[in-house]
Amino acid sequence: MHAIRKTIVSDESQHPIAVQIDYADWLEIERSLNLTSEEPKIAKPSRFAGVISLTEDPLAYQLRVREEWQ
Numbered sequence: 001m002h003a004i005r006k007t008i009v010s011d012e013s014q015h016p017i018a019v020q021i022d023y024a025d026w027l028e029i030e031r032s033l034n035l036t037s038e039e040p041k042i043a044k045p046s047r048f049a050g051v052i053s054l055t056e057d058p059l060a061y062q063l064r065v066r067e068e069w070q
Helices: 025-033 059-069
Strands: 005-010 016-021
Touching: 016 025
Parallel strands: none
Antiparallel strands: 005 016
């Protein structure tokens, strides 16, 4: 394995809190450990359609709530 270029991130007290590595090095680590990188999952809002039943028009609710704050 080759040397990994890394940056140590410290807090205000100079205590190490994280390590940052180059993406190319991360890919090499994943490949050598046989890890699979999953694509980020994108939420599909359409699957929630019809899940909640509204008892009030959303715009009317928004206006009513805003009036309460004044």
